[in-house]
Amino acid sequence: MIKHFAIGIVTLAVILSPWVTGGKYELHIATMVAIMGMLALSMNLMLRIGQLSMAHGAFMGLGAYTTALLCMKLNMPPVLAIVIAGLMVGLIAIVLGTIFLRIKGIYFVLLTYAFGEIINLIFQEWVSLFGGNNGLYGVPKLSAFGYRLTDPGTYYLLTVVFVAATYLLIRKIFRSNIGAILDSLEQDEPLSQSLGVNPLSWRIGVFAVSAMLASVAGSLYAFKIGFLSPQAFSFSLSVDLVVMNVVGGALSPIGPLLGALIIVPLPELLRSVKDYQLLCYGVVLLVFLVFFRDGLMGLIKKTQKAAI
Amino acid sequence: MIPLIEQIIVNGLLSGFAYIVMALGFTLIFGIMRMVNFAHGELYMIGAFTVLVFYGVLKLDFITSVILAIAVAVIVGALIERLLFRRFVGMELGGMIMSLALSIILQSLALIIFGPAERSVDRPFTGVWAIHHAVIAIDRAVVAMGSLIILAAFYTFLRYTRTGLAMQAVAQDRDTAGLMGVESNSIYLIAFAIGSGLAGVAGALMAPIYTISPYMGHLPLLKAFVVVILGGLGSVPGAVLGGLIIGLVESAFATLFNSTIALIASFVIVLLIIIVRPSGLLGKRQ
Numbered sequence: 317m318i319k320h321f322a323i324g325i326v327t328l329a330v331i332l333s334p335w336v337t338g339g340k341y342e343l344h345i346a347t348m349v350a351i352m353g354m355l356a357l358s359m360n361l362m363l364r365i366g367q368l369s370m371a372h373g374a375f376m377g378l379g380a381y382t383t384a385l386l387c388m389k390l391n392m393p394p395v396l397a398i399v400i401a402g403l404m405v406g407l408i409a410i411v412l413g414t415i416f417l418r419i420k421g422i423y424f425v426l427l428t429y430a431f432g433e434i435i436n437l438i439f440q441e442w443v444s445l446f447g448g449n450n451g452l453y454g455v456p457k458l459s460a461f462g463y464r465l466t467d468p469g470t471y472y473l474l475t476v477v478f479v480a481a482t483y484l485l486i487r488k489i490f491r492s493n494i495g496a497i498l499d500s501l502e503q504d505e506p507l508s509q510s511l512g513v514n515p516l517s518w519r520i521g522v523f524a525v526s527a528m529l530a531s532v533a534g535s536l537y538a539f540k541i542g543f544l545s546p547q548a549f550s551f552s553l554s555v556d557l558v559v560m561n562v563v564g565g566a567l568s569p570i571g572p573l574l575g576a577l578i579i580v581p582l583p584e585l586l587r588s589v590k591d592y593q594l595l596c597y598g599v600v601l602l603v604f605l606v607f608f609r610d611g612l613m614g615l616i617k618k619t620q621k622a623a624i
Numbered sequence: 625m626i627p628l629i630e631q632i633i634v635n636g637l638l639s640g641f642a643y644i645v646m647a648l649g650f651t652l653i654f655g656i657m658r659m660v661n662f663a664h665g666e667l668y669m670i671g672a673f674t675v676l677v678f679y680g681v682l683k684l685d686f687i688t689s690v691i692l693a694i695a696v697a698v699i700v701g702a703l704i705e706r707l708l709f710r711r712f713v714g715m716e717l718g719g720m721i722m723s724l725a726l727s728i729i730l731q732s733l734a735l736i737i738f739g740p741a742e743r744s745v746d747r748p749f750t751g752v753w754a755i756h757h758a759v760i761a762i763d764r765a766v767v768a769m770g771s772l773i774i775l776a777a778f779y780t781f782l783r784y785t786r787t788g789l790a791m792q793a794v795a796q797d798r799d800t801a802g803l804m805g806v807e808s809n810s811i812y813l814i815a816f817a818i819g820s821g822l823a824g825v826a827g828a829l830m831a832p833i834y835t836i837s838p839y840m841g842h843l844p845l846l847k848a849f850v851v852v853i854l855g856g857l858g859s860v861p862g863a864v865l866g867g868l869i870i871g872l873v874e875s876a877f878a879t880l881f882n883s884t885i886a887l888i889a890s891f892v893i894v895l896l897i898i899i900v901r902p903s904g905l906l907g908k909r910q
Binding site for chain 2: 366423434593
């Protein structure tokens with residue numbers, strides 16, 4: 317009980333700290349942590365069924381560009397734009413999933429990789445619609461019910477609400493019967509099939525939900541930054557999401573959040589050693605993969621066990 | 625119309641051969657170790673940078689530089705197999721993520737050593753041949769011929785040497801091969817080194833044609849993926865067939881439209897093929 321209380325206090329302190337210190341810069345980083353945390357959670361959903369998706373950068377980008385363009389070109393209300401973009405991306409994932417997930421194993425990674433790269437090329441080359449490498453300027457601020465959300469502090473709290481909802485959703489999924497089914501797909505597919513589970517439709521379902529979450533995170537990103545460029549949604553974003561899961565630990569949904577909390581501010585902290593930033597990043601990832609396979613959450617659990 | 629078609633076919637074959645060499649290394653490593661190497665593009669990059677150093681800076685001749693590039697890629701490949709990939713055999717997801725980490729590390733090392741600028745080396749061969757209606761740039765033809773020589777050598781190795789046969793045996797059934805006295809660990813090492821050498825030679829041959837930068841491995845890796853999925857993962861003949869098809873498709877669409885549309889077209893063709901044949905044109909049915 318006291319332990320839960322302490323965890324609650326620490327979480328609340330972490331969430332509120334940038335708001336209290338109130339610096340614009342801290343708020344920006346904190347908002348990015350929340351958005352990336354949401355994306356890392358969506359990737360966690362894929363990793364839990366044993367699939368590595370390299371298309372999540374593209375899904376986020378599709379969500380961001382679609383939302384921005386619906387608002388800018390069709391004057392659509394932002395909330396409606398977020399929903400439509402999410403549904404569109406979910407539909408794309410269902411169509412892709414029926415093709416990509418038919419064969420087990422690594423075809424999925426290779427195909428999502430190719431899909432992600434091609435979507436990014438389209439963002440770059442279709443200049444009249446997406447603005448190309450110069451980017452898409454002038455995304456409006458988020459507004460709903462006649463209220464324009466311009467204050468960075470309020471926007472930050474909104475993203476926290478979204479990431480918390482995503483966290484609760486994923487925790488709920490994995491503590492329910494659905495979670496048991498999904499785990500069984502990863503561990504023993506023939507067995508779960510023999511119990512009447514259709515592995516393909518479950519996989520496609522997870523892929524679609526995960527893609528939709530990435531899309532919504534992309535929408536939040538678009539309203540936050542106000543400017544979209546293809547580089548933000550490249551292959552390396554998908555890799556970052558995997559890194560967050562590996563460093564935090566992919567076995568529980570807290571892991572990816574912890575990963576986002578560490579990885580997102582890292583470039584800011586390593587600014588003085590800019591040339592070695594990418595190298596540090598790769599080496600840290602490798603060290604975790606070789607020595608701490610269950611990430612920080614795994615380490616925490618291990619020390620807890622040792623203490624008992 | 626006919627000259628255009630001839631030119632499309634010639635261009636398609638020229639780039640197809642280069643794709644084959646890149647895809648072959650990838651599919652070989654997968655076929656034998658069941659591991660996806662996301663750092664395969666970085667071995668291509670290493671090959672190109674070796675040519676930059678020996679041919680561009682130290683002014684050795686081009687052929688020697690290409691041979692040195694193969695040697696460097698083979699050594700790097702053997703090292704990363706021994707130190708990293710071997711630990712992850714049988715762990716599909718972990719192995720893939722590890723190779724992503726390795727790809728980041730190799731890119732950043734190149735970035736630290738050579739900087740982010742795009743570099744180029746002088747073309748060792750210039751000029752064009754005109755054959756019938758088609759025009760062939762000699763440097764592209766050299767790449768294609770180099771690729772053909774490598775393909776022939778690779779085929780001979782796989783078909784007629786004991787090690788080559790042992791590699792095929794491990795690819796088909798590791799346990800049975802083990803019972804026959806084939807040590808899978810040494811086969812892994814050899815396969816990985818050869819696969820890396822193939823990526824290295826592709827990068828070395830392409831170095832004078834494209835610009836050289838730490839991130840140059842990205843696009844060849846993407847093409848290798850597309851070729852390998854089309855031909856069937858782990859299948860050597862599949863990589864050859866896939867490389868030729870993708871080369872021709874890209875050449876046609878790049879001539880008629882542009883290179884982005886060509887890439888999209890080849891992806892769509894791959895999707896259509898795997899809807900009909902999920903394991904690729906020549907892949908093993910699962």
